Amino acid sequence: MSDPTTPEGRAELREQLGLYILDLDYTEPPLSMNKRMHWAPQSRIIREIRTKAWLLAMQAKVPTGCEHVTVCLHYRPKINRRQDEDNLVPILKAACDGLVDADVVPDDTPKYMQKLMPVIHPAEKGRAGTIWLTIAPIGDSQ
Structure with missing residues (x-):
């Protein structure tokens, strides 16, 4: 499978699967359900x-006015350690709101958007952590 963290890999996945991959440019999660901040x-x-x-x-x-999209947040940490996927949900929620702002779909409700549980990939030696979003449009778009 193509590496979605490289421009070549993103282009290949777009061509083969119709996936749009957005590199959120974070090396570690900026938000977590466990972080208590002001x-x-x-x-x-x-x-x-x-x-x-x-x-x-x-x-x-990314096409606008889609009938429906499936969205998934991916995180590959710098080092392997125990982490819960559900702690990444606040990042997914904010990113999905940004997709609505971009008119990809009219709302981030289940009628228009399926949000998959975030995926934590194994760390790769010598590579920094990274967070990316995959978007799979389904149906007609404008």
Whole structure:
């Protein structure tokens, strides 16, 4: 399978599977369900993720007005250790809101968007951590 963390891999997956891959450019999760932070910095991070997802969707030319999309957040940490996938859900939520802002779908409700549980991939020696989003449009788009 192609490496979705490289430009060549993203292009290949787009061509073969119709997947759009957005590299969120984080080496570790900026939010977690376990992190307790003040509302102001948390709000800033959520806004940053949302804006980043919107901008990357526009740059990748993700179709707008899709009938439905399936979205999944992926994380490959720098080192292997026990981690819960559900701790990544706040990042997924903010990114999905950014896809709605980009008019990929009208809303992030189940009628328009299926959010898969985040996936944590094994660390790869010598590689930095990375977080990316996969988007699979289904049906007609504009």
